[in-house]
Amino acid sequence: MNNFQFWSPTEFVFGKDTENKAGQYVKKHGGTNVLLHYGGKSAIKSGLLDRVKASLDQAGIRYTELGGVKPNPRDTLVYEGIKLCREQKIDFILAVGGGSTIDSSKAIAMGVPYEGDFWDFYVDKAEPKAALPVGTVLTIAAAGSEGSPDSVITKEDGWLKRGAGTDLIRPRFSILNPQLTCTLPAYQTACGATDIMAHVFERYFTNTTEVEITDRLCEAVLQTMIHETPRVIADPENYDARANIMWAGMVAHNNIVGVGREQDWNSHGIEHELSALYDCAHGAGLAVIMPAWMEFVYSHDVMRFAQAAVRIWGCPMDFANPENTAREGIRRFRGFLRSIGMPLTFDELGAKTEDIPHLVKTFGIGDGRTDGFVKLSAEDITAIYNIAANPTLL
Amino acid sequence: MNNFQFWSPTEFVFGKDTENKAGQYVKKHGGTNVLLHYGGKSAIKSGLLDRVKASLDQAGIRYTELGGVKPNPRDTLVYEGIKLCREQKIDFILAVGGGSTIDSSKAIAMGVPYEGDFWDFYVDKAEPKAALPVGTVLTIAAAGSEGSPDSVITKEDGWLKRGAGTDLIRPRFSILNPQLTCTLPAYQTACGATDIMAHVFERYFTNTTEVEITDRLCEAVLQTMIHETPRVIADPENYDARANIMWAGMVAHNNIVGVGREQDWNSHGIEHELSALYDCAHGAGLAVIMPAWMEFVYSHDVMRFAQAAVRIWGCPMDFANPENTAREGIRRFRGFLRSIGMPLTFDELGAKTEDIPHLVKTFGIGDGRTDGFVKLSAEDITAIYNIAANPTLL
Numbered sequence: 001m002n003n004f005q006f007w008s009p010t011e012f013v014f015g016k017d018t019e020n021k022a023g024q025y026v027k028k029h030g031g032t033n034v035l036l037h038y039g040g041k042s043a044i045k046s047g048l049l050d051r052v053k054a055s056l057d058q059a060g061i062r063y064t065e066l067g068g069v070k071p072n073p074r075d076t077l078v079y080e081g082i083k084l085c086r087e088q089k090i091d092f093i094l095a096v097g098g099g100s101t102i103d104s105s106k107a108i109a110m111g112v113p114y115e116g117d118f119w120d121f122y123v124d125k126a127e128p129k130a131a132l133p134v135g136t137v138l139t140i141a142a143a144g145s146e147g148s149p150d151s152v153i154t155k156e157d158g159w160l161k162r163g164a165g166t167d168l169i170r171p172r173f174s175i176l177n178p179q180l181t182c183t184l185p186a187y188q189t190a191c192g193a194t195d196i197m198a199h200v201f202e203r204y205f206t207n208t209t210e211v212e213i214t215d216r217l218c219e220a221v222l223q224t225m226i227h228e229t230p231r232v233i234a235d236p237e238n239y240d241a242r243a244n245i246m247w248a249g250m251v252a253h254n255n256i257v258g259v260g261r262e263q264d265w266n267s268h269g270i271e272h273e274l275s276a277l278y279d280c281a282h283g284a285g286l287a288v289i290m291p292a293w294m295e296f297v298y299s300h301d302v303m304r305f306a307q308a309a310v311r312i313w314g315c316p317m318d319f320a321n322p323e324n325t326a327r328e329g330i331r332r333f334r335g336f337l338r339s340i341g342m343p344l345t346f347d348e349l350g351a352k353t354e355d356i357p358h359l360v361k362t363f364g365i366g367d368g369r370t371d372g373f374v375k376l377s378a379e380d381i382t383a384i385y386n387i388a389a390n391p392t393l394l
Numbered sequence: 395m396n397n398f399q400f401w402s403p404t405e406f407v408f409g410k411d412t413e414n415k416a417g418q419y420v421k422k423h424g425g426t427n428v429l430l431h432y433g434g435k436s437a438i439k440s441g442l443l444d445r446v447k448a449s450l451d452q453a454g455i456r457y458t459e460l461g462g463v464k465p466n467p468r469d470t471l472v473y474e475g476i477k478l479c480r481e482q483k484i485d486f487i488l489a490v491g492g493g494s495t496i497d498s499s500k501a502i503a504m505g506v507p508y509e510g511d512f513w514d515f516y517v518d519k520a521e522p523k524a525a526l527p528v529g530t531v532l533t534i535a536a537a538g539s540e541g542s543p544d545s546v547i548t549k550e551d552g553w554l555k556r557g558a559g560t561d562l563i564r565p566r567f568s569i570l571n572p573q574l575t576c577t578l579p580a581y582q583t584a585c586g587a588t589d590i591m592a593h594v595f596e597r598y599f600t601n602t603t604e605v606e607i608t609d610r611l612c613e614a615v616l617q618t619m620i621h622e623t624p625r626v627i628a629d630p631e632n633y634d635a636r637a638n639i640m641w642a643g644m645v646a647h648n649n650i651v652g653v654g655r656e657q658d659w660n661s662h663g664i665e666h667e668l669s670a671l672y673d674c675a676h677g678a679g680l681a682v683i684m685p686a687w688m689e690f691v692y693s694h695d696v697m698r699f700a701q702a703a704v705r706i707w708g709c710p711m712d713f714a715n716p717e718n719t720a721r722e723g724i725r726r727f728r729g730f731l732r733s734i735g736m737p738l739t740f741d742e743l744g745a746k747t748e749d750i751p752h753l754v755k756t757f758g759i760g761d762g763r764t765d766g767f768v769k770l771s772a773e774d775i776t777a778i779y780n781i782a783a784n785p786t787l788l
Contacts, residue, residue, distance in 0.1 A: 010401075
C-alpha cells in the first residue's frame, strides 16, 4: 500500500425530503448570497427548484438564478456564471442537478477569485488557490461529483473535454434525496450506473500490490451496483434500490475506495473524446470504451482480472487457465451492460470508425504515453478505439 | 434504508514516517499551544514521542506533556488534563497513542470549555456544546477513535465504563503510520483486530432492510480482517498487512459502513462491564461476548446470519436448513478468534460466573430493555453472560 492523504469533509444529508433543508445548510456553511445553478426543465417542472427556493427564503438567504447547464457542461456558461457571481457579490454556489451542474458550479467557484482564465485549471496551466464554497442538491446518481474534488468541463471551441481537481471544490454539503432520482428515465439511470461502476474499475485495476482493504471496498460497491441496477431498470420507483445506488455513487468517487493505490483513468480520458465529439452520454461512452480497454490490457495482469471475475462477477475460477476466467469477467461485464440497455459498440453509440484518427489526435498524447495500469501510446489508444468498434469478448 | 446525516471531516495522513508531519498538521489546524497526551513507556522508548516533539518544535508549536494514560482510560487523568489545559491555556490536544489515549484526549477536549463535571457527557446528563480541537498520532489499530465521534472512559469510583459521542470531538487530523504498530505484541494485535471486527458486526446485524451498499461495505472490512490478521500474527513486521488493518480499523468505525441503518451496540455494552470489572483488554472481552450474543440472538433473523456466514466466512449455504448455515457462521467466528489467540470463555478471560449478577446490575438496564437488533432485558443479558461462560457453538 502506498502512502496517502485522504480528506472528505463534505457533510452528507441523505434521505427523503432532504432538499427542504437546503437553506438551513447553506446558512450553516456561511452562505448569505447564493448563485442557484441548475440545468433545464426537469428541476423546474418537478417542483424541486421551487422547494429549494422556498427553503432558501425560509433561511433568509438571497439568491440569483443561473439555469441552462447542459450535459457535458460548457465553458461558455461557466464564463457567464463567473461574471454574474462577481456582479452580484455571490458568496456561495448551490448546485441543483446532476454531475454536469455540480461540475459547472465547481468551475465557476474556482473562476470567481481567479484573475486569469478559469480554463487554465483544466489544462494544467495554473493551480487554483481559492474557490467559493459549493453545496449541492443531487438529482442524478452517476458522477460522484457531490463528494469529489473533481470537475469536468467541455470547451466549445474545439470541443475539448478536460478535468480539474482540487480539495478546494469538495462540496461543503451535499443533499442526496433518492426520491429525486425516481423519475430519471431508464437509459439515463443505466448511464449513471455505468459511470459509477467505471469510477470503481478505474481504481481497481492497479499495479499497487497489497491493497486488500481497498480491493474489497471496490468489490463491495460493484456488487451493490450489480444487484441494484437491474432492480431500478425494472422498477424505476424502487426507492430503496435508488437509495443504495445513490450512496454507492458517492462512495465510488470520494476516493475512500481508492486511497493508497495507483489508479487508472484512461478509460475516462478515452471516453471523454467520444462525448466531446458526439455529445453522447458519458456513461454510454464508458460502456463502449471500458470493456474495450479491459480487452486490451487484461494480459498485463491476468490474475487481477481473474480476481475481478471471481469476486465481482461470481465466475468460477479456472485454476488451470486463469486467462479464461479473466476473459469471462470481461464478457460478464458486457453482458451486464447489455442487460441494462447500454450500447457496446461504436455503431450502437453512433460513433464512427473513420473518426478514430481525429479522436486519438484530440486525446493529445502525441508521442508520449499516459499514466496508469498500462501506459498507453497513441497507437494503443487507436487499438482500444478499434476494439470498441469491433469487440471480441461478447 | 433510513435517512441519515454523515460527516467525517478528519484529514487522514497515512503511511511510513508520517508522524514527522505532526507539527505541520497541528499548525494547519490552528494549534499553537498543545497538550501532548500519551500513555506509557512504549511511545518514549521507541523514540516516537521524541520524533513528534521534534516535529512540533520545528513548526514552532509550544507543548505541555501529560503521559500516563492507561488501557480503559480513567476519569482521574481526564480531570488532571482539564485542569492542566486551563492553567496552560492549551488550544489543541495532540493524542499520541491508541484508542485509550485518543478517548482520554477527547474527554479532556470536551471538559475544558464546560463548567460542570465532564462525566455528565458520559451519563447523558448534558450535551457538549464546544470542545478543544483534537489531533492524533495513532499507534494501535483497534478502537477507530482516530476517525470517530466517540470516547469511552472508566470512572474509577465504582468502575463504571461509559461512552460519549459528538461530532465536536472527531479528530481534525489523524496520522496513521502502520510502522508504529509493527512492535505491538501478538495478543494486543489480536485484541485490536477483534475490536475492529466487532465495530463492523455491531452495524451489520440490523433490522433495517434494503441496505445492500452498507452490508457489502461491512463484509469488505470483515473479509479484509479475516485475510490480514493471521498474516500479522504470523509475521508482526509485515508492513502491508499492518497497513490494511490500520485503514480497515478507521473505515470500520467512522460510520461510512453503518449509515442509514439501525445499529446494535449491545455486545460493546455487555463487554464494557467485563473490562471495567476485570481491567481486561476490551478486544479480549469482545471475543468472549460477541459470539455469545450471536448465539443468543441469531434465531431473530436466521437469514441475516446465514448471509453473514456465506458472504463473510465463505460457508456453503444450506438451503434446506438455513439455521445450520447461521450457526456455522458463529462457529467460524469463534474458530477464527481462537486461531488468533483470543479467549472464548469466561474462564479463559479470567471472568467469574459468580460475578454475573453484579455485571448485570452495573450494566444498569433495570427493568427496561436496551435498543438494538434484539432489545435485551436484564434476563437476556444474564443469559448472554452465561453463554459466554459456557458456549455451545464451538
